[in-house]
Amino acid sequence: MLRNLAGTSPPRRRWRLVGRDPLLFAVPALVLIAGLIVLPSLETLWLALVKPDGTFAGLSNFADVLADRETLNLARFPGQAPPWGSLIHNALWIAVHLPVTTGLGLLLALALQRVRGAGLLRGFIFLGMVMPMIVGGVLIRFLFDENAGIVNALLRSVGLEAWGRSWTAYPDTALLALILGSVWLWAGFTMVLYSAGLATIPRDFYEAAAVDGAGALQQFRYITLPALRPVTAVVVAMTVLWELKIFDIVYTATQGGPGGSSMVLALQMYFYAFRALDPHHSAAVATMLTLFTLVVGVWFVRTTGREE
Numbered sequence: 001m002l003r004n005l006a007g008t009s010p011p012r013r014r015w016r017l018v019g020r021d022p023l024l025f026a027v028p029a030l031v032l033i034a035g036l037i038v039l040p041s042l043e044t045l046w047l048a049l050v051k052p053d054g055t056f057a058g059l060s061n062f063a064d065v066l067a068d069r070e071t072l073n074l075a076r077f078p079g080q081a082p083p084w085g086s087l088i089h090n091a092l093w094i095a096v097h098l099p100v101t102t103g104l105g106l107l108l109a110l111a112l113q114r115v116r117g118a119g120l121l122r123g124f125i126f127l128g129m130v131m132p133m134i135v136g137g138v139l140i141r142f143l144f145d146e147n148a149g150i151v152n153a154l155l156r157s158v159g160l161e162a163w164g165r166s167w168t169a170y171p172d173t174a175l176l177a178l179i180l181g182s183v184w185l186w187a188g189f190t191m192v193l194y195s196a197g198l199a200t201i202p203r204d205f206y207e208a209a210a211v212d213g214a215g216a217l218q219q220f221r222y223i224t225l226p227a228l229r230p231v232t233a234v235v236v237a238m239t240v241l242w243e244l245k246i247f248d249i250v251y252t253a254t255q256g257g258p259g260g261s262s263m264v265l266a267l268q269m270y271f272y273a274f275r276a277l278d279p280h281h282s283a284a285v286a287t288m289l290t291l292f293t294l295v296v297g298v299w300f301v302r303t304t305g306r307e308e
Helices: 002-006 012-049 060-066 086-112 118-130 132-143 152-158 174-199 203-211 216-227 231-242 248-253 265-274 279-307
Strands: none
Touching: 012 279, 060 279, 086 174, 086 231, 086 265, 118 174, 118 279, 132 152, 132 174, 152 174, 152 265, 174 231, 174 248, 216 231, 231 279, 265 279
């Protein structure tokens, strides 16, 4: 009798229920994703494709947005000072901010790799990242102030008094001031990621390379950079996504001014929705931003897939 009981297999019905357990646990998350992400995204897309009277507009809302000088002002770019349009401003933000923060983060991670008290220094550098971006925008405005700003004080100390001005108050320098100020706010993030990546590289690689006669630059080129390639992919993807959705820094520092010279896509979307009370063009800008982020996401997935 004991033998028969020991050889009895569990009922098939119980195994089927156990196999469904992961799906049951995922149901609450799927409901939240559908209600908070999928449905609002579909509604936004619908608003971007219809007119205020509800008739289908096709891509006319997108054409109107791209024809708006606040989005694309090719008559002034690149020969004249900003405004050049929010689309060009976002592109310039990526072109300047991405390489500077990536390179600076890697440089800081390398410099603090074997420094006593490096953890404390990393904490100070990372303060810009944990600070609310609204506060960061206010600080950027003060950093570049003509009288109270540290940037102008440094310029005066090296004999560049002609550059002394309230940078955020002039069309030709407002966007540059915001981009340079955001480097300070984001460099701590890239530094922390690169520091974690450097910690995963075995020291044996460097010791073997040193025995073979490789110098510091050769070790950096043939060991450090290839080993950090997955980390660099994460840094690039996260930084570009942050640059595309930049809003709070610009809103608190300049509100897109002066004269639209620091306008960005996320702020333009906000102005369409809550100042012009135009949800259709606002939804068109939101859809454009979503498409841009999807491009970055697809690139990141393919890049990390190849690394694996």
